Amino acid sequence: MTDQILRDSLLITPGMLIPLFPLIGFLINGLFGKYLSKSITGWIASISVLLSFICTFYIFINLPSTGALHIDLFNWISYSTLNISFGFLIDPLTLVMLLVITGVGFLIHLYSIGYMHGDEGFTRFFTHLNLFIFFMMLLVMGSNYLVMFIGWEGVGLCSYLLIGFWFKNDAYNDAAKKAFIMNRIGDLGFLLGMFFMLFNFGSLDYAVVAQKALLLPVGSSILVSITLLLFVGATGKSAQIPLYTWLPDAMAGPTPVSALIHAATMVTAGIYMIVRSNVIYALAPFTLEIVAIVGVATCLFAAIIGLMQNDIKKVLAYSTVSQLGLMFAALGLGAFSSGMFHLVTHAFFKALLFLGSGSVIHALHGEQDIRKMGGLRKYIKVTYITFFIGAIAISGIPPFAGFFSKDEILAKAFEHSKVIWAILSISSMMTAFYMFRLVYLTFFNDFRGTEETKKHIHESSSLMTIPLIVLAGLSIIGGFIGLPSVFGFTHQFQMYLSSVTDASKELMKENIELNHSMEYILIATAVIAAIASILYARFKYFTKKEQPSEDIALVGFEKAVYNKFYVDEMYDTVIVKPLKVLSDLFLVLVDKLIIDLLVNAVAWVVGLSGRMLRLVQSGNTGFYVFAMVFGIIVLFVIRLLI
Amino acid sequence: MKEVATNYVPQNWYLLLSTFLFCVGIMGVLFRRNAIIIMMCIELMLNSVNLLLVAFSAYSGNSDGQVFVFFIMVVAAAEVAVGLALLVSIYRNVASTDINVLNKLKW
Amino acid sequence: MSQYLFFTLSILTIISALYVVFSRNPMHSVLSLIFCFFTIAGHYVLLNAQFLAIVHIIVYAGAIMVLFLFTVMLLNLNKETEPHKTNWIKIAAVIAAGMLFLVLIASLKSTELGPFHLPYRSTIGFVQNIGIKLFTDYLLPFEVSSILFMSAMIGAVMLAKKEK
Numbered sequence: 001m002t003d004q005i006l007r008d009s010l011l012i013t014p015g016m017l018i019p020l021f022p023l024i025g026f027l028i029n030g031l032f033g034k035y036l037s038k039s040i041t042g043w044i045a046s047i048s049v050l051l052s053f054i055c056t057f058y059i060f061i062n063l064p065s066t067g068a069l070h071i072d073l074f075n076w077i078s079y080s081t082l083n084i085s086f087g088f089l090i091d092p093l094t095l096v097m098l099l100v101i102t103g104v105g106f107l108i109h110l111y112s113i114g115y116m117h118g119d120e121g122f123t124r125f126f127t128h129l130n131l132f133i134f135f136m137m138l139l140v141m142g143s144n145y146l147v148m149f150i151g152w153e154g155v156g157l158c159s160y161l162l163i164g165f166w167f168k169n170d171a172y173n174d175a176a177k178k179a180f181i182m183n184r185i186g187d188l189g190f191l192l193g194m195f196f197m198l199f200n201f202g203s204l205d206y207a208v209v210a211q212k213a214l215l216l217p218v219g220s221s222i223l224v225s226i227t228l229l230l231f232v233g234a235t236g237k238s239a240q241i242p243l244y245t246w247l248p249d250a251m252a253g254p255t256p257v258s259a260l261i262h263a264a265t266m267v268t269a270g271i272y273m274i275v276r277s278n279v280i281y282a283l284a285p286f287t288l289e290i291v292a293i294v295g296v297a298t299c300l301f302a303a304i305i306g307l308m309q310n311d312i313k314k315v316l317a318y319s320t321v322s323q324l325g326l327m328f329a330a331l332g333l334g335a336f337s338s339g340m341f342h343l344v345t346h347a348f349f350k351a352l353l354f355l356g357s358g359s360v361i362h363a364l365h366g367e368q369d370i371r372k373m374g375g376l377r378k379y380i381k382v383t384y385i386t387f388f389i390g391a392i393a394i395s396g397i398p399p400f401a402g403f404f405s406k407d408e409i410l411a412k413a414f415e416h417s418k419v420i421w422a423i424l425s426i427s428s429m430m431t432a433f434y435m436f437r438l439v440y441l442t443f444f445n446d447f448r449g450t451e452e453t454k455k456h457i458h459e460s461s462s463l464m465t466i467p468l469i470v471l472a473g474l475s476i477i478g479g480f481i482g483l484p485s486v487f488g489f490t491h492q493f494q495m496y497l498s499s500v501t502d503a504s505k506e507l508m509k510e511n512i513e514l515n516h517s518m519e520y521i522l523i524a525t526a527v528i529a530a531i532a533s534i535l536y537a538r539f540k541y542f543t544k545k546e547q548p549s550e551d552i553a554l555v556g557f558e559k560a561v562y563n564k565f566y567v568d569e570m571y572d573t574v575i576v577k578p579l580k581v582l583s584d585l586f587l588v589l590v591d592k593l594i595i596d597l598l599v600n601a602v603a604w605v606v607g608l609s610g611r612m613l614r615l616v617q618s619g620n621t622g623f624y625v626f627a628m629v630f631g632i633i634v635l636f637v638i639r640l641l642i
Numbered sequence: 643m644k645e646v647a648t649n650y651v652p653q654n655w656y657l658l659l660s661t662f663l664f665c666v667g668i669m670g671v672l673f674r675r676n677a678i679i680i681m682m683c684i685e686l687m688l689n690s691v692n693l694l695l696v697a698f699s700a701y702s703g704n705s706d707g708q709v710f711v712f713f714i715m716v717v718a719a720a721e722v723a724v725g726l727a728l729l730v731s732i733y734r735n736v737a738s739t740d741i742n743v744l745n746k747l748k749w
Numbered sequence: 750m751s752q753y754l755f756f757t758l759s760i761l762t763i764i765s766a767l768y769v770v771f772s773r774n775p776m777h778s779v780l781s782l783i784f785c786f787f788t789i790a791g792h793y794v795l796l797n798a799q800f801l802a803i804v805h806i807i808v809y810a811g812a813i814m815v816l817f818l819f820t821v822m823l824l825n826l827n828k829e830t831e832p833h834k835t836n837w838i839k840i841a842a843v844i845a846a847g848m849l850f851l852v853l854i855a856s857l858k859s860t861e862l863g864p865f866h867l868p869y870r871s872t873i874g875f876v877q878n879i880g881i882k883l884f885t886d887y888l889l890p891f892e893v894s895s896i897l898f899m900s901a902m903i904g905a906v907m908l909a910k911k912e913k
Binding site: 622633 | 838853
Binding site for chain 3: 651654655658661662663667669676683685692703708711712715720722723726728730731733
């Protein structure tokens with residue numbers, strides 16, 4: 001016991017330093033950025049994240065997987081029985097998230113110094129990036145839902161600022177607004193969920209909520225409503241059906257932003273939140289069903305759309321939505337640690353893919369259409385190799401990172417329901433196919449762009465390639481933190497998270513261990529399917545040298561897919577247009593007729609009385625004295641009468 | 643005590659006298675248009691208050707009231723000095739001390 | 750005895766005050782106001798405030814009223830040319846003042862007067878007592894009023910000075 005106290009007291013300082021470094025970086029760059037040279041601001045931002053990473057790593061080494069570090073900073077809201085403290089909780093789950101955020105975040109910061117080089121908003125970019133890291137840390141480190149919510153809103157704000165980073169382009173601003181509004185819808189759900197929690201449990205502390213929830217019967221309506229509302233928040237932040245449409249549009253931001261915020265960290269907040277509340281979710285099986293259905297549907301839906309996209313970043317965006325769907329499916333099946341595992345590996349290879357695409361775009365001076373690429377493998381070797389590794393990792397070829405995490409989820413799906421397994425497998429095949437479609441169209445055959453661009457193709461600077469190489473390394477070996485037990489290893493990752501997820505695991509006793517032969521078959525099927533799709537992509541786009549057809553040439557189903565199933569247009573017709581009509585109606589009826597009338601009437605009365613009273617101000621001193629005396633008389637009379 | 647009381651002026655009488663003087667002052671302000679007379683009426687009002695203060699001071703056996711009278715005298719003297727100076731400069735401009743001529747400062 | 754004195758003085762005060770208001774000649778108004786101030790000084794003496802009475806005569810009759818007199822003479826107002834108000838305004842003024850008087854009396858009737866000490870403590874009006882009060886309890890207002898005086902003096906000179 002005393003050892004624990006001693007250990008905790010040693011860890012509290014680095015624990016508090018973790019969010020402090022990015023905040024300091026943000027303040028320095030935000031307040032004094034003007035006076036500092038460009039390269040210095042970039043390095044300040046990067047090093048602040050690196051220092052956080054070091055602190056995180058220090059705690060990671062010293063904190064046993066059963067332990068949790070509580071840091072109460074101050075009592076924030078205190079009102080009658082309600083007590084909400086502003087504090088941090090650092091446990092294995094938080095540490096996993098922190099390592100991803102600071103580790104991948106640092107690499108992306110480093111990359112950005114090269115990528116954003118020459119942009120006029122260089123300092124602003126790093127300021128926002130640091131602020132984002134700070135809020136993301138609040139999100140994962142908070143010891144209760146309210147602190148998490150601050151981070152939740154903060155990352156939304158930073159996401160908005162960074163999507164609309166090039167604010168001179170109206171389309172980008174629209175994308176930023178769309179992201180913000182979509183997130184607001186989700187945030188409303190989150191807020192309502194918190195209110196429900198406060199009302200029913202009287203606390204927002206993770207531990208207290210879980211404790212009180214255990215007293216309720218499984219599937220009670222309170223728990224179902226709380227979890228559903230929180231899930232609405234998660235669909236907004238993590239881009240799930242029906243609120244996913246903002247994420248593809250969010251690619252308007254600079255590519256490092258897409259990599260950091262819209263692939264590796266922020267969009268995984270929803271998954272973190274559900275894993276953090278795994279106990280109450282485990283107590284609400286109905287919600288878990290919904291989560292699984294939404295996850296599976298998003299996974300398939302986004303994968304289908306991804307097949308037909310021609311913008312290199314849009315393909316990756318839909319792939320992200322699809323992969324997030326896969327994680328939610330895992331959560332819905334009760335495999336919380338598997339979802340987290342995939343989150344980590346996904347952060348590695350998706351950040352790699354985005355940064356790789358950024359490198360490609362950089363080489364081609366802003367060209368994003370894969371129809372105008374091709375043959376780049378000869379010109380930008382490092383980018384090609386690392387991108388290829390990322391593509392293999394996401395496709396699920398052993399022994400790359402994606403294979404282990406994806407396979408784990410597929411196995412869990414198979415235990416639960418064959419249908420879900422089938423859909424997820426098909427989605428995985430599609431993922432493999434469109435990723436290699438991307439690879440072959442971008443890096444193989446001949447260059448399809450103009451001669452002028454061709455002359456200027458160049459490999460990016462080492463500042464950009466080093467993060468690519470590191471992430472590629474992580475994508476190769478990242479999976480080994482969670483080697484499946486079927487091969488006779490202990491599942492390190494699952495063990496590490498067990499202190500967080502054990503409580504829910506006990507609640508869901510339906511976990512039947514698959515027999516090993518079945519599991520081997522599943523693995524073999526998945527690998528063969530992935531390789532088959534890759535070979536088909538190779539055949540189609542390399543051997544036959546097919547090219548995606550022009551926009552107008554598309555017909556039928558393909559056209560619908562290319563246009564993202566017209567979901568945006570549908571939202572426009574079903575929600576936006578009626579709202580517009582309604583507000584127009586209110587404009588005419590309520591605003592113009594009633595409110596304007598009232599306001600004008602008040603103004604008219606004031607004006608009229610002013611015109612009348614003006615006559616009293618005659619400038620005649622004698623009259624003023626009369627008025628004064630009369631006033632005194634009236635006052636005395638009143639005093640006498642009362 | 644009764645015999646003694648007849649030898650002294652009741653406090654009410656001072657009250658009555660100074661109220662009357664005050665009202666005469668007010669009436670003067672309302673009645674006249676000459677700014678100098680109006681200022682004189684203001685002096686009259688100030689004096690009615692002084693009188694009452696001295697009376698109260700005497701009846702309560704406390705000299706504070708008389709000190710107040712000093713200060714009122716100070717203020718009155720200052721007021722008259724500035725007021726008359728203003729009047730002189732006004733007279734220079736409009737050649738009149740009629741307050742109704744000075745009605746430009748309105749609206 | 751003092752009651753008779755009070756009556757005599759009061760009647761003189763009231764008559765001279767009324768004459769200030771109703772006289773058509775400003776010069777007469779000034780002179781009758783001086784007389785009115787003298788009678789008020791008489792009241793002060795009656796109330797055992799001899800020092801105040803002397804100061805009153807020096808300040809009011811000696812300084813202020815001389816200032817008035819000079820102004821009247823400077824502006825050459827020694828005429829009955831002053832424009833008078835219309836009759837109904839005069840009536841209104843009298844009625845208003847009368848109403849105020851009635852109302853004040855009515856409200857003063859309901860006030861309770863504090864206990865008073867008879868006979869008068871004759872020492873309170875002495876220079877010594879007032880001086881001690883003035884330079885101990887009321888030192889700050891005393892000093893402040895000196896500043897007020899100085900600013901009034903400067904102001905008066907500035908205002909009355911002929912513009913060049």
